[in-house]
Amino acid sequence: MEIQKELNHEIVKNILKQGKRIDGRQKYEYRSIELERDCIPNAEGSAICRMGKTQVLAAIKVDLATPFPDRPDEGVFSTGAEFTPIGAPHFEPGPPRVEAIELARVVDRGIRSSEMIDLKSLALEGQEKVKALYLDLWILDYDGNLFDAATLASVAALQNTRMPKIEDGKIIRGEYEGNLDIKTIVTSCTFAKLDESFLLDPNFAEETGADGLLTVAVTPEYMCAGQKSGKAGFTQKDILELVDISFNKGKELRAILGQ
Amino acid sequence: MGSSNKKLIRDDGKRMDGRELDELRPIAIKARVLNNADGSALVVWGNNKIIAGVYGPRECIPRHDQSLYRARVRARYNMAPFCSLEEHGRSGPSRRSQELSKVISEAFENVVIAETFPKTAIDIYIDVLQSDGGTRCAALTAAAVALADAGIPCKDMVAAVAVGKLNGQIVLDLSKDEDNFGQSDNPMAFSARTGEILLFQMDGLLTKEEVAHGIEMAKIASAKIHELQVEALKGAYDSEHKTKLELNIEPQKI
Numbered sequence: 001m002e003i004q005k006e007l008n009h010e011i012v013k014n015i016l017k018q019g020k021r022i023d024g025r026q027k028y029e030y031r032s033i034e035l036e037r038d039c040i041p042n043a044e045g046s047a048i049c050r051m052g053k054t055q056v057l058a059a060i061k062v063d064l065a066t067p068f069p070d071r072p073d074e075g076v077f078s079t080g081a082e083f084t085p086i087g088a089p090h091f092e093p094g095p096p097r098v099e100a101i102e103l104a105r106v107v108d109r110g111i112r113s114s115e116m117i118d119l120k121s122l123a124l125e126g127q128e129k130v131k132a133l134y135l136d137l138w139i140l141d142y143d144g145n146l147f148d149a150a151t152l153a154s155v156a157a158l159q160n161t162r163m164p165k166i167e168d169g170k171i172i173r174g175e176y177e178g179n180l181d182i183k184t185i186v187t188s189c190t191f192a193k194l195d196e197s198f199l200l201d202p203n204f205a206e207e208t209g210a211d212g213l214l215t216v217a218v219t220p221e222y223m224c225a226g227q228k229s230g231k232a233g234f235t236q237k238d239i240l241e242l243v244d245i246s247f248n249k250g251k252e253l254r255a256i257l258g259q
Numbered sequence: 260m261g262s263s264n265k266k267l268i269r270d271d272g273k274r275m276d277g278r279e280l281d282e283l284r285p286i287a288i289k290a291r292v293l294n295n296a297d298g299s300a301l302v303v304w305g306n307n308k309i310i311a312g313v314y315g316p317r318e319c320i321p322r323h324d325q326s327l328y329r330a331r332v333r334a335r336y337n338m339a340p341f342c343s344l345e346e347h348g349r350s351g352p353s354r355r356s357q358e359l360s361k362v363i364s365e366a367f368e369n370v371v372i373a374e375t376f377p378k379t380a381i382d383i384y385i386d387v388l389q390s391d392g393g394t395r396c397a398a399l400t401a402a403a404v405a406l407a408d409a410g411i412p413c414k415d416m417v418a419a420v421a422v423g424k425l426n427g428q429i430v431l432d433l434s435k436d437e438d439n440f441g442q443s444d445n446p447m448a449f450s451a452r453t454g455e456i457l458l459f460q461m462d463g464l465l466t467k468e469e470v471a472h473g474i475e476m477a478k479i480a481s482a483k484i485h486e487l488q489v490e491a492l493k494g495a496y497d498s499e500h501k502t503k504l505e506l507n508i509e510p511q512k513i
Contacts, residue, residue, distance in 0.1 A: 039506035040308065042389045043341040048504060053294040055504050057388070059341035082350060085335065086312030086384045088295050093335055093384075095351065134347040136340055138386070140310065140504055141294050173344050 001090050001208075008209030009194075016197055021206070023052075028200040028245055030148075033256050035156045045161030045180070049153035052203060053143035058135060058153035060161050064171060065132035067123070075122020076132035079108035081139065081150070088142040102229065104137060106188075107150050110217035110225035111135075114186045117158065121181060127169055133161070133180075144207040147215045147227070148253075151188040155257055158182060186224060187253035188217035189246040193232045198242060200249070214239070216246035220254070223247075265440040267425040274437070280430045281476055283420070283483065284393075285510035288400070288491035290408045292504040296384075298409025300491065302401035303510045305434060306391035310504070311401035313409040316379035324380065329373035334364040334383040336398055342390040359395050366399060366419075366448050366457035372412040381411055388506070392435035396420050396446050399458060404488050408495060417457055418484040419448035422473035424465060429472045431480050445473050449481040483513055 015022050025031070031052030040046035045060035065076045081104035083091040096104075111117065122131035135157070137150045161180040165172040192202035192210035199206055207213065212232025217225035223243055228234060234242075268274055278284070284305030293299040296312030303309075319325040324333075336359040340348040352360070363385070371381060383406065385398045396419035403417040423433040424443040438444050443463025447456050456474070465473065494500060 034503075036505060036507060040341060040389050042306070042344045042391075046341075048506060050503055055293065057504075057506075059339070059388075061341045061347035063346045080340070080350065082339070084337070084384065084386055085314075085382065086293065086296055086299070086310065086386060089314055089317070093337075132347075134340070138339060138388070140386075141296075143294060171346075 005208045008205045012206050012209040013194055016194055021199060023203060027198065028249070030201045030252070031203070033152065035152065035256065037156055037160050044164060045157040047153045047156035047160070049149045049156065051145060051149040051152070051201065053141060054145060054149045055141035056146060056149040056153045057138040057140055058150065058157040059138065060157050061134045062161070062164050062171070063132045063134065064129040064166070064169070066128065067130045073123050074119040075130045077108070077112060077117060077119060077135070078132065079104045079135040079137070081137040083139050083142070087139040091139070091142070102227070103146050103150060106147055106215060106225060106227045107137065107154055110151055110186045110188055111154060111158070114184055114217070114219045114222070114224040116182055116184045116186055116219070118181060118183060124166070129169060142204065144203040145190050145201050147190045148188050148201060151186060151217060152253065152257070155186055159257065184219045185254050185257055185259045186217055186219055187250045188215055188225070189242070189249050190215045191242050193234065198238070200245070214242055216243050218246050218250045220250065267437055267440060268428060274425070274430065276434060280428055281480070283432045283480055283513045284434065285512045286484065286487055287508045287510040288404060288487045289494065289508060290404050290491040291495040291500065291502050294502055296405070296409070298405040298407065298411070300401045300404035300408060301504060301506070301508070302397045303506070303508055304393065304397040304400070305510070306389060307387070307394055307397045308389035308506055309385065309387050309394060309397045309401045311383065311385045311398065311405040313381065313383050313402070313405045313411065315381035315409070315411070316376035317382070319378060319380035325378045327377055330371070330376035331380045332364055332368045332371050332373060332383070333380055334360055334367060334385065334402060336360045336363055336385045336387070336395065338387045338390060338394070342387050359398075362458055362460065363395065363399050363402065366417060367402065367406065369455070369457050370413045370415045370417055370450060371406070372414060375412060390435070392433055392438045393421050393446070396448070399448050400484055400488065404491055407492055415453060416451040416485055416488055417448050418451060418481040418488060419446060419458060420477050420480045420484060421446035422477045424463060424469060429469055429476060431476050447474065447477050449478055451482070451485040454478065
């Protein structure tokens with residue numbers, strides 16, 4: 001990986017000097033994006049996002065759980081990411097590495113801060129337990145930009161999450177009472193910084209060769225999550241510009257989500 | 260083994276899902292569904308959805324796993340926490356998944372020509388994305404296709420299927436309910452060319468005659484599954500083939 005990073009840095013930078021990206025895209029152009037929904041019927045919600053050669057599966061299970069002590073009147077929302085060793089030669093089996101934890105937390109923040117799920121509505125009247133949504137991100141093919149692919153897959157999965165029927169404080173599996181209510185739509189844009197350039201939707205070579213990444217998640221009205229990763233520094237002006245582009249690109253991404 | 264009193268065979272002699280006693284669930288196999296893995300395959304088998312990816316031969320890490328004589332063949336069977344209709348599961352290996360990883364690895368050690376690649380590892384990763392009984396057989400079937408897709412030299416293909424006993428009758432390819440409430444479960448894997456049995460597990464109670472009947476039934480079914488595996492591998496070389504994971508493919512009645 002270390003050598004790959006150095007090589008990719010040189011390659012991507014040199015091509016960029018000629019004003020090009022290694023796959024011929026414009027600077028702020030996404031690769032082709034495909035969504036496939038309802039692909040895991042055992043889960044209450046699911047979707048695969050294919051972004052170029054990156055493939056991410058998001059699945060949502062609904063359970064009953066004890067609420068957090070400081071939020072007894074709210075449902076539980078929890079996100080996990082699995083870099084399954086199928087997904088890339090350098091992904092190893094074992095407990096989640098820091099990159100997986102970061103991915104899960106950034107996706108979680110976007111969904112949580114946007115209030116696209118009303119957690120209060122997941123509480124059960126007069127009962128100790130609340131509804132819990134468990135979001136799992138399964139990275140089946142890693143070719144860069146997991147943040148945006150995972151966010152798209154997650155939102156698509158939430159959009160078609162069926163809520164299981166609950167009787168006498170128990171879930172009746174396989175029976176449903178309507179869909180999860182979605183309040184807004186979150187999308188995210190990830191940019192790779194290379195010298196003074198920014199590339200939207202970096203692929204593996206661009207991401208590993210980059211000085212740093214910036215992810216900006218937005219709803220139509222608000223920015224709702226951000227993450228800078230890698231050693232690069234971003235100027236104040238850079239960040240404002242990239243936030244602006246993220247709001248604009250949000251329209252494109254929401255169209256893919258059917259909104 | 261749960262209660263064996265539950266009615267699992269209808270009065271017309273068919274099973275609750277309408278299958279004959281010796282009928283497989285609908286199966287679809289697609290080879291090469293992933294970009295990064297050296298070989299990959301998706302198996303949709305009834306309601307099971309299983310993906311296998313193979314890497315190797317590659318450097319064997321940790322070093323103490325290396326053999327000077329042959330490649331290590333390491334399979335990892337893993338269930339996704341969202342795979343079951345029941346509650347959200349825990350991630351990471353369970354006692355069950357570790358045992359299955361061991362017996363699946365050993366089945367492939369028989370067919371992979373490992374002597375060609377000393378000091379390396381051939382890693383077979385299997386994720387159960389959706390489970391409905393018979394996942395180890397579907398997993399092994401997927402892994403065999405992924406191994407071939409990765410171009411790993413093998414002596415033979417392997418296909419697996421389970422037989423079991425419901426209400427006193429030997430039946431093929433148990434679903435989850437049939438496994439939970441049946442009287443026996445007997446998964447096995449066959450080497451397609453030699454007919455050798457490379458995985459064999461059994462629980463419950465069976466007479467000598469029932470064991471013999473079950474193995475015969477499984478052997479016939481494994482030949483049908485083998486045909487699907489070969490078709491899937493040919494499909495990866497079709498000009499229409501697209502390397503992508505489409506989980507909503509419709510399995511075919513066999």
